[in-house]
Amino acid sequence: MRKVFIETILDYSNNNQTPFLLTGDLGYSVLEPFKEKYPDSFINVGIMEQSMMSIAAGISSQNRKVFAYSITNFATFRALEQLRLDISYHNLDVCVVGVGTGFQYGSAGYSHWAVEDLAIVSALEKFRIFSPADAISTKNTVIDFLNNGGPTYIRLGKYTKNLSEVSDCEEIGLHIRLFGKGKKIILSHGSIAIKILESELFNPDHYSLLVFDEIPAVLDSLYLKVFNQATSIKVLEDVVYTGGLGSRVARFLVENNLNKPFKWVGVNGRNIRSAGGSEEYLRSRELGFNYLEDLFKD
Numbered sequence: 001m002r003k004v005f006i007e008t009i010l011d012y013s014n015n016n017q018t019p020f021l022l023t024g025d026l027g028y029s030v031l032e033p034f035k036e037k038y039p040d041s042f043i044n045v046g047i048m049e050q051s052m053m054s055i056a057a058g059i060s061s062q063n064r065k066v067f068a069y070s071i072t073n074f075a076t077f078r079a080l081e082q083l084r085l086d087i088s089y090h091n092l093d094v095c096v097v098g099v100g101t102g103f104q105y106g107s108a109g110y111s112h113w114a115v116e117d118l119a120i121v122s123a124l125e126k127f128r129i130f131s132p133a134d135a136i137s138t139k140n141t142v143i144d145f146l147n148n149g150g151p152t153y154i155r156l157g158k159y160t161k162n163l164s165e166v167s168d169c170e171e172i173g174l175h176i177r178l179f180g181k182g183k184k185i186i187l188s189h190g191s192i193a194i195k196i197l198e199s200e201l202f203n204p205d206h207y208s209l210l211v212f213d214e215i216p217a218v219l220d221s222l223y224l225k226v227f228n229q230a231t232s233i234k235v236l237e238d239v240v241y242t243g244g245l246g247s248r249v250a251r252f253l254v255e256n257n258l259n260k261p262f263k264w265v266g267v268n269g270r271n272i273r274s275a276g277g278s279e280e281y282l283r284s285r286e287l288g289f290n291y292l293e294d295l296f297k298d
Contacts, residue, residue: 001132001134001135001138001156001157001158001159002027002030002099002156002158003030003135004135004138004139004142005030005097005138005142005154005156006030006031006033006034007033007139008138008139008142008143008146009021009034009067009142009146010033010034010037012142012143012146013037013038016146017064017065018038018041019041019064019065019066019067019146020041020042020043020056020059020060020064020065020066020067021034021035021038021041021042021043021066021067021069022042022043022044022045022052022055022056022066022067022068022069023042023043023044023045023052023069023070024045024046024047024048024049024052024068024069024070024071024074024075025044025045025046025047026069026070026071026099027069027099031069043055049070049074049075049078049079050078050079050081050082052068052070052079053068053075053079053082053083053086053087053094053096054082054086056068056086056087056092056094056096057082057086057087057090057092057094060087060092060093060094061090061092064093065093065094065095065145065146065149066092066093066094066095067094067095067097068094068095068096068097069097069099070097070098070099071098071099071100071105071112072098072099072100072101072114072117072155073098073100073111073112073113073114073117075096075097075098076096076098076114076117076120076121076153077116077117077120079096080120083096083121083124083127083151084124087127087151088124088126088127088151089126091126091150091151092150092151093145093149093150094151094152095142095145095152095153095154096121096127096152096153096154097154097156098114098117098153098154098155098156099156099158100112100114100156100157100158101114101117101131101155101156101157101190101191101238102114102115102157102190102191102192102238102239102279102283103115103238103279103282103283103286104157104158104191104279106276106277106278106279106281106282107276107277107278108276109275109276110272110274110275110276113282114155114239115238115239115240115267115269115272115286116239116240116242116269117155117239118131118155118215118237118239118243118244118245119239119240119242119243119244120243121153122215122217122243123243124151125217126150126151127151127152127153128145128150128151128152128153128214129152129153129155129214129215130144130152130153130154130155130175130213130214130215131154131155131189131190131212131213131214131215132154132155132156132157132190132213133157133163133188133189133190133191133193133194133211133213134159134161134162134163134164134194135161135162136162136163136164137175137177137211137213138154138156140175140213141154141175141213141214142154144175144214155190157190157191158191159191159194161194163177163179163193163194163197163211166194166197166198167179167180167197167204167209169211172210172222172226173222174214175212175213175214176210176211176212176213176214177210177211177213178208178209178210178211179197179204179208179209179211180202180203180204180205180206180207180208180209181204181205181208182203182204182205182206182207182208183206183208183229183230183231183232184206184207184208184230184231184232184234185207185208185210185226185227185230185232185233185234186207186208186209186210186234186235186236186295187209187210187211187212187233187234187235187236187245187246187249188209188210188211188212188235188236188237188245189211189212189213189215189237189245190237190238191238192236192237192238192283193209193211193236195236195292196209196236196292196295197209199292199296201292201293201296202296207296210226212245215245215248216248217248218248218251218252219248219249219251219252223252224256227252227253227256227258227260228258230260231260231261232260232261232262232263232298233249233253233260233261233262233263234262234263234264234265234295235249235263235264235265235266236265236266236287236291236295237265237266238266238267238283238286238287239266239267240266240267240268240269241264241266241267241268241269242269244266246264246266249262249264250262250264261298263295265287265288265291265294265295266287267286267287268286271286272286273285273286274286
């Protein structure tokens with residue numbers, strides 16, 4: 001996904017104004033092709049993410065689109081004030097790219113987990129939030145920012161396998177894909193979505209998976225038809241409940257008086273207890289040792 005991210009920017013730059021790319025001293029083996037081709041549009045700011053966001057805002061104020069690339073928790077938690085005052089408040093064309101979603105930097109410990117970032121950036125409602133699940137959606141989200149600009153946040157995972165390689169899908173809205181044709185609806189986003197499709201429990205005749213490559217602030221009327229036909233609605237995400245996709249779904253169900261069985265599997269931030277480990281080990285610890293079985297259980 002990271003390789004596709006940089007390839008998409010390079011392809012765009014062949015026929016358009018080159019965006020700026022800032023990094024907080026990471027991205028080695030990923031960002032070099034852009035740095036070598038467009039050295040005047042690349043800055044390694046160093047390990048000071050707060051300053052990087054202010055620099056990105058300053059460059060963007062001069063009518064340039066800017067990407068600011070860092071590990072997710074440093075790009076959001078550490079630089080929150082700059083995201084709020086420098087980028088969001090002024091409605092600038094800055095795309096904050098956070099690499100390593102959920103527990104992907106699990107072995108580095110809690111300081112590197114990205115389970116609260118969605119909640120935090122959701123509070124800055126001028127930001128569009130993307131959580132691509134594969135390489136195809138990564139390309140589409142980067143192109144969206146390059147074409148439309150505005151304060152943007154991309155949660156960029158590690159994997160390149162495309163969901164369409166596992167199951168056929170259709171686009172039912174902008175940055176929303178539907179897999180399966182069953183009336184039991186599951187919603188997810190980001191790198192964990194592939195776990196649902198690859199599960200032996202996912203029967204496309206009984207289940208439908210909605211993958212949100214963009215996390216909307218509020219679900220729109222498109223989902224009335226989808227949810228009205230559902231016999232149950234479930235959400236799986238490897239972030240805390242506060243501010244997650246599930247909170248948007250729950251709000252939508254309440255506001256539209258949809259009385260449907262609802263299950264939400266996520267991270268309980270009050271009970272985080274693991275010290276470190278692999279991504280899947282930490283998912284089993286924080287989502288539940290049998291989180292997939294729990295998700296599919298009626």
